[in-house]
Amino acid sequence: MFGILRTLWLTFLHMGHRRVTVGYPETRPALPPRYRGRIILSRDPDGLERCVACNLCAVACPVDCISLQKAEQDGRWYPEYFRINFSRCIFCGFCEEACPTYAIQLTPDFEMSEYVRPNLVYEKEDLLISGTGKYPDYSFYRVSGVEIPGKDKGEAEREQPPVDVRSLLP
Amino acid sequence: MTPPPLVVIAATLVVLLGLATMLTWVERRLLGLWQDRYGPNRVGPGGLFQAVADGIKILFKQDWIPPFADRPVFVLAPAIGMMTVLLAFGVIPVTALWSIAGDLNVGLLFVFATMGLGVYSVVLAGWASNSKYALLGGMRAAAQMISYEVFMGLSTLGVVMTTGSFSLRDIVQAQAGLWFVIPQCLGFVVFLMAGIAETHRLPFDLPEGENELGAGFHTEYSGMKFGMFFLSEYAGIVLVSALVTTLYLGGWQGPVLPPALWFAAKTGALVCLFILLRAALPRPRYDQLMALGWKILLPLSLLNIVATGAVLLLRAPG
Numbered sequence: 445m446f447g448i449l450r451t452l453w454l455t456f457l458h459m460g461h462r463r464v465t466v467g468y469p470e471t472r473p474a475l476p477p478r479y480r481g482r483i484i485l486s487r488d489p490d491g492l493e494r495c496v497a498c499n500l501c502a503v504a505c506p507v508d509c510i511s512l513q514k515a516e517q518d519g520r521w522y523p524e525y526f527r528i529n530f531s532r533c534i535f536c537g538f539c540e541e542a543c544p545t546y547a548i549q550l551t552p553d554f555e556m557s558e559y560v561r562p563n564l565v566y567e568k569e570d571l572l573i574s575g576t577g578k579y580p581d582y583s584f585y586r587v588s589g590v591e592i593p594g595k596d597k598g599e600a601e602r603e604q605p606p607v608d609v610r611s612l613l614p
Numbered sequence: 615m616t617p618p619p620l621v622v623i624a625a626t627l628v629v630l631l632g633l634a635t636m637l638t639w640v641e642r643r644l645l646g647l648w649q650d651r652y653g654p655n656r657v658g659p660g661g662l663f664q665a666v667a668d669g670i671k672i673l674f675k676q677d678w679i680p681p682f683a684d685r686p687v688f689v690l691a692p693a694i695g696m697m698t699v700l701l702a703f704g705v706i707p708v709t710a711l712w713s714i715a716g717d718l719n720v721g722l723l724f725v726f727a728t729m730g731l732g733v734y735s736v737v738l739a740g741w742a743s744n745s746k747y748a749l750l751g752g753m754r755a756a757a758q759m760i761s762y763e764v765f766m767g768l769s770t771l772g773v774v775m776t777t778g779s780f781s782l783r784d785i786v787q788a789q790a791g792l793w794f795v796i797p798q799c800l801g802f803v804v805f806l807m808a809g810i811a812e813t814h815r816l817p818f819d820l821p822e823g824e825n826e827l828g829a830g831f832h833t834e835y836s837g838m839k840f841g842m843f844f845l846s847e848y849a850g851i852v853l854v855s856a857l858v859t860t861l862y863l864g865g866w867q868g869p870v871l872p873p874a875l876w877f878a879a880k881t882g883a884l885v886c887l888f889i890l891l892r893a894a895l896p897r898p899r900y901d902q903l904m905a906l907g908w909k910i911l912l913p914l915s916l917l918n919i920v921a922t923g924a925v926l927l928l929r930a931p932g
Contacts, residue, residue: 448895455894458648465651 477578479552480537483528485568486549486577493572494547494584497523501539501548509533519592520585526568531561545584549577622714626703634848639665641848641889648893675837680743683834687742692835692842695735699849702728706856707783709866709873721782722774725857726767729812733759735846736814736821736831743834751830754900755821758811761907762818765915766808772801772922773861786865793864800918802862804911809854811907813847816892820900855884 497514509532515524598605646653740752822830866873
């Protein structure tokens with residue numbers, strides 16, 4: 445009996461509490477930078493595509509919403525097309541975790557409603573942004589041992605020249 | 615000066631149905647307030663027109679009667695529910711002069727009679743739906759409402775004995791000095807609980823019991839027939855609140871403000887209490903509900919009668 449009255453009183457006191465609901469279109473929620481929203485493809489500091497079309501994101505994706513095709517130019521790999529079906533995407537962020545080049549990133553934006561379902565399929569042009577996203581200084585080809593025009597083997601950052609395995613000299 | 619009866623009837627109908635419609639919005643907003651959220655606040659200022667939007671939506675819905683249902687009874691059941699509640703309002707005295715039936719000398723008995731008929735609405739709805747959940751809900755409603763009806767009547771006997779009349783107007787006038795909540799506090803509590811059970815509102819809404827019965831007796835109903843059940847439930851809340859006001863809270867009596875306003879204020883506060891109960895309390899198990907009724911509230915109301923009778927006898931002159 446006392447418990448019931450106490451419950452009533454405590455519920456009544458909630459009149460003075462602040463409401464937890466955010467009145468969305470008028471007041472916007474403060475989204476943290478690592479919020480898992482719309483997926484983008486970033487570029488490296490030189491303005492080139494970071495994506496090397498390794499397919500790891502497509503493999504990691506639990507709902508198979510990423511589709512891409514590898515192409516090659518001057519020893520560099522890049523995606524010929526890169527397609528994300530956002531009507532399937534569950535925004536789990538596994539693709540971002542799997543990406544070895546920080547190319548695919550999730551951003552704090554979720555306002556991507558469409559009236560027609562096919563409009564939710566984003567092509568590479570829709571996904572690519574002009575900036576570097578969350579990792580401003582990273583450039584895959586600058587730190588990797590891959591040989592590209594203008595950078596030979598062993599010339600990457602923190603990389604030593606390759607060892608001649610056939611030589612016996614120390 | 616008594617207002618002409620047709621005006622009273624029309625005004626009561628309009629106010630009551632409007633109130634029952636608006637209560638859907640009031641309840642959702644208040645529940646939101648007590649649960650730290652907003653509730654409907656989009657349609658109109660503060661969501662005020664939500665009830666109108668809901669009404670339009672429900673009117674334009676397909677009026678579906680399941681092929682396995684008992685058609686005439688199925689259609690009749692919600693109408694009975696609405697009718698009994700509206701009938702009971704006929705004898706509620708809003709002020710000394712403002713009441714449809716005038717001063718009916720068996721006013722209280724009439725209210726109980728019509729509220730008792732309200733059981734038919736629920737039971738017939740459950741029966742005519744021809745579905746397990748609806749039938750279970752209807753059976754529960756029958757058992758609950760019949761058992762709570764018993765001491766709902768008994769709990770008011772203290773008031774009737776003190777006043778010496780079944781007329782609701784006499785009962786209010788007898789409270790000029792002291793409201794009956796104080797001398798009849800036991801009866802007040804019992805009557806309030808019985809009233810909640812009678813309108814099958816939370817925490818006593820086992821006939822509907824969403825988590826076990828779908829939606830109970832109105833599982834198969836949709837469109838405006840469902841809307842009728844809804845409206846009659848809300849009108850029932852207003853009715854019980856108005857009854858409690860009349861029987862225990864001095865009706866229209868109060869200082870400064872006009873009597874009609876006092877009546878409205880007291881009834882409104884009780885309606886808010888109903889909604890607070892819904893916001894705060896969980897539903898009991900069905901056997902707990904019945905045990906509470908027969909083992910606790912019935913003896914309490916009998917005790918109230920005996921005590922009131924004893925006091926009246928001791929005070930009686932000679």
